[in-house]
Amino acid sequence: MNDKDDFVIREFENAYSTLEISDYGAHVLSWTPQGQWPVIWRPQAISLQAGAAIRGGIPIVAPWFSAGYRDGKSANTSPKHGTARISRWQYCDYRQELSHSSVCYEYECVDADVARTPLHMQYNITFGEALTVALKIRNKGRAQTRCECALHSYIRVSDISNTVISGLAGASYWNAISGEVNGIQKGDLMLAGATDRIYESVNPIDIRDEGYGRVLHITAEGSRQTVIWNPWEEGARAIPDLDACDWKRFVCIEAAACREHAVILDPGEEYVLSQTIAL
Numbered sequence: 001m002n003d004k005d006d007f008v009i010r011e012f013e014n015a016y017s018t019l020e021i022s023d024y025g026a027h028v029l030s031w032t033p034q035g036q037w038p039v040i041w042r043p044q045a046i047s048l049q050a051g052a053a054i055r056g057g058i059p060i061v062a063p064w065f066s067a068g069y070r071d072g073k074s075a076n077t078s079p080k081h082g083t084a085r086i087s088r089w090q091y092c093d094y095r096q097e098l099s100h101s102s103v104c105y106e107y108e109c110v111d112a113d114v115a116r117t118p119l120h121m122q123y124n125i126t127f128g129e130a131l132t133v134a135l136k137i138r139n140k141g142r143a144q145t146r147c148e149c150a151l152h153s154y155i156r157v158s159d160i161s162n163t164v165i166s167g168l169a170g171a172s173y174w175n176a177i178s179g180e181v182n183g184i185q186k187g188d189l190m191l192a193g194a195t196d197r198i199y200e201s202v203n204p205i206d207i208r209d210e211g212y213g214r215v216l217h218i219t220a221e222g223s224r225q226t227v228i229w230n231p232w233e234e235g236a237r238a239i240p241d242l243d244a245c246d247w248k249r250f251v252c253i254e255a256a257a258c259r260e261h262a263v264i265l266d267p268g269e270e271y272v273l274s275q276t277i278a279l
């Protein structure tokens with residue numbers, strides 16, 4: 001296989017929306033409902049490089065989150081956020097129905113966090129009036145294993161300072177920046193600085209965006225936590241693929257099963273994590 005095969009980008013369109021997806025990482029790059037601003041944010045120039053993660057879109061984080069987690073604390077596993085987002089996935093299928101279309105990818109992963117048990121991953125992307133991404137993970141090995149995963153969606157907003165995130169009120173969170181363990185979300189969330197929080201909540205989330213005059217509804221299934229991330233101005237400077245003001249144009253809302261809520265899979269067992277984004 002040569003580099004050209006690794007970096008295939010596919011574009012799909014139906015009566016309701018358009019979708020762009022890269023075989024490398026099975027990475028949704030953008031999703032745009034007809035007549036709307038894009039809902040999934042992507043940088044203007046996508047940088048595709050073997051071994052490097054694509055910025056924006058929906059990175060698939062698996063089979064570990066961040067540097068992994070073991071014995072009650074962060075581990076030191078590399079690459080960050082697992083191998084799924086920096087591997088070529090097998091494009092399997094495209095189907096068009098009346099109300100939606102779907103795309104399917106598969107990936108054989110041999111880098112499970114514990115016991116190096118092989119995992120079979122299947123990823124289904126369904127788009128129409130809404131977008132649903134569903135990651136199915138099956139333990140193909142003979143031993144029990146654990147894995148972490150997240151659907152790391154970059155949600156496009158007109159301006160992060162005018163964006164109201166609701167649905168998390170009362171939830172406790174781990175603040176990965178300050179290290180605070182039991183923060184409690186008071187009311188709606190409006191970001192005012194670098195944010196990296198893992199909420200103990202799987203409640204539906206609404207994103208109210210005055211600039212675009214719309215509310216996005218985000219729901220998840222199989223999820224155990226919700227991660228909210230934005231690097232803010234200074235953090236964004238350290239990220240090569242972001243232009244100067246890009247950080248204002250997205251907030252990452254991630255459906256996740258990570259850290260102490262990692263998924264334990266017996267041989268042959270399956271787990272599905274999905275996220276749906278609708279207007």
Ligand SMILES: O=P(O)(O)OC[C@H]1O[C@H](O)[C@H](O)[C@@H](O)[C@@H]1O
Nearest residue numbers: 053080081176196227228229252
């Ligand atoms: O820059 P990346 O490797 O894509 O990670 C981006 C971010 O992903 C998640 O939201 C994590 O909670 C953050 O700690 C991390 O910085």
